Amino acid sequence: QVQLVESGGGLVQTGGSLRLSCVASGPTSSIPIVGWFRQAPGPGEMREFVATIRASHKMTDYADSVTGRFTISRDDDKNTVYLQMNNLDPEDTAVYYCAGKYYPENYQNPDTYNYWGQGTQVTVSS
Numbered sequence: 001q002v003q004l005v006e007s008g009g010g011l012v013q014t015g016g017s018l019r020l021s022c023v024a025s026g027p028t029s030s031i032p033i034v035g036w037f038r039q040a041p042g043p044g045e046m047r048e049f050v051a052t053i054r055a056s057h058k059m060t061d062y063a064d065s066v067t068g069r070f071t072i073s074r075d076d077d078k079n080t081v082y083l084q085m086n087n088l089d090p091e092d093t094a095v096y097y098c099a100g101k102y103y104p105e106n107y108q109n110p111d112t113y114n115y116w117g118q119g120t121q122v123t124v125s126s
Contacts, residue, residue, distance in 0.1 A: 009120030022098030
């Protein structure tokens, strides 16, 4: 059973940057697909796809709302996946989760992921 632990969240002003880390208890090379999701505060808010990266070829994909501002990367030697977030906006305020899965299909759907971290809070003030 792989465990994922996120860190790096915090409070930042509009336009600022944060780098989130997701450390796996086992080799990240054994988790072909790693994604970042976020869930904004408030009732009824769904877990939203942010970015994903594959172990093979390091292929990436991003939600339209973060393209050009966020960068996902992975260092399998350190069993870590990162999410570099630049030019943050108050609408980016959410709990950010990393998740892992084995198959690439439907990677934007959180229900297809096998492993989840506990989340890290990101708050962007205006």
